[in-house]
Amino acid sequence: MNSIIYIMWLRQLKRYWRSKARMIGTLGQPILFLVALGFGLGAVFQQAGQGSYIEFLAPGIVAMSILFTAMFNGIEVIWDRQFGFLKETLAAPVSRTKIMIGRTLGGATVAFLQGVLVLIISLFLGFHITNFIDVPIALIFMFLIALLFTALGTAIASLLKDMNAFPLIINFIIMPLFFLSGALFPVNNAPNFLKIIIRINPLSYGVDGVRGALTTSSFGLLLDFLVMISCIIVVNLIGSYFFSKIEV
């Protein structure tokens, strides 16, 4: 049974590895954010007595790159439908839950690797890791973000047949998720209405988990972890349900 999940996972990785353009292309945006915001707003941030902005920003941009890659992974479901491969998997005597798990793990691994690349790049742009013992905790949170949003992207893609609609809908969702997550600014200084929004945004806990592991947390790592795990379970259940209803 695990061989099904494994081969689905392996397929995603092979596709990722073979598409170098995609790998490099998705690095462009995070680098731009790090350079433009990190150096552009850095001076203001420092003057306001908040310390180095790039130290604050980098975990947020790592989370952003994972969020974007993970959500756009969902488009593979639509591709597979368009190019027919979905039929091959759906006509096989294999439970759709396993297909969904393999797909989600594969997509999440790809998004996670993309996040690791961004983290490494941020080190060259002035981000410091003071305590390397904390890195594994940051990596766990990065993988949780990847899992949650790959599942969400796949769930949305299962409902859509239209390849053109997918990026529009995904952009409509990821932009508010990202900007209202505390990835770019400290939550504690935000006005109250914004704090509430940030509190109900699941990405906030992922960002805080990564940042908390590497620098300082505002919510506490345990809460971050529990919220992420609960969201992952709920979204995966919903996603599996939608995926099981696909007809081709």
Place this chain on the structure above:
Amino acid sequence: MENKNIIKVKNLVKKFKDFTAVNNISFHVKEGEIFAFLGPNGAGKTTTIKTLTTLLHPTSGEIKVNNYSPVNQQDEVRHSFGIVFQDPSLDDELTAYENMEFHGVFYNIKKEIREKRIKELLKFVELWDRKSEQVKTFSGGMKRRLEIARGLLHHPKILFLDEPTLGLDPQTRNHMWQYVLKLAKDEKMTVFFTTHYLEEAEKVADRIAIIDHGKIVKVGSSKELKKSTKSKSLEEAFLKITGHEIRDEKASSIEGLRTRRKIWGGRR
């Protein structure tokens, strides 16, 4: 076990919104039989195959495949058949070998047998030399051959072939049928295929169901069809039974409707 019916269909209807693709058809296929669905484009052949293979839910009617219901016992049904689709269903980014291997794992074929059969089948479809190339570099005919090899990999009890030889040259076509028929005999495999080539149906099938506008008009062996209509050729019989030739304008206007439905259907 002589006359066991491995596929039973009773009053099957499949509607897409207001379009009836399959209109109340009933038929059965015996175990070990080579059974053809013969009809023009848009007659409902692919839709019937999709309902038999669990990919579409029927609107109404009763279906049994290998004594299981494709609606309620999907896994059992999926274990029973192999399928070669009309449209491509390969992963272009993977190599020919990886596509085969993927299929082998999905159908739970043990590693040693899998490797042996993949080699055998890829050699048979003359793709062994290019096994490590990504499928996106293949021509249409090569992809088709790979799909056929893949459909045969798990030696299914029933093999569904949806227009299997579309786009193949006559030589590969003969070659493919030789292999399929040999496998059918050796493994007592039932073959259900759709085609709009009269010669193919006549040459290969034990029995032929003529399907037109979503209805089965007549079922019988090529001989019986010709005899009952007092025709010399199957082509003539087809003309007498349906009132038109297999590739005439009526069929294509239905095809046009289907295409329009496909284009606009998703956006309503």
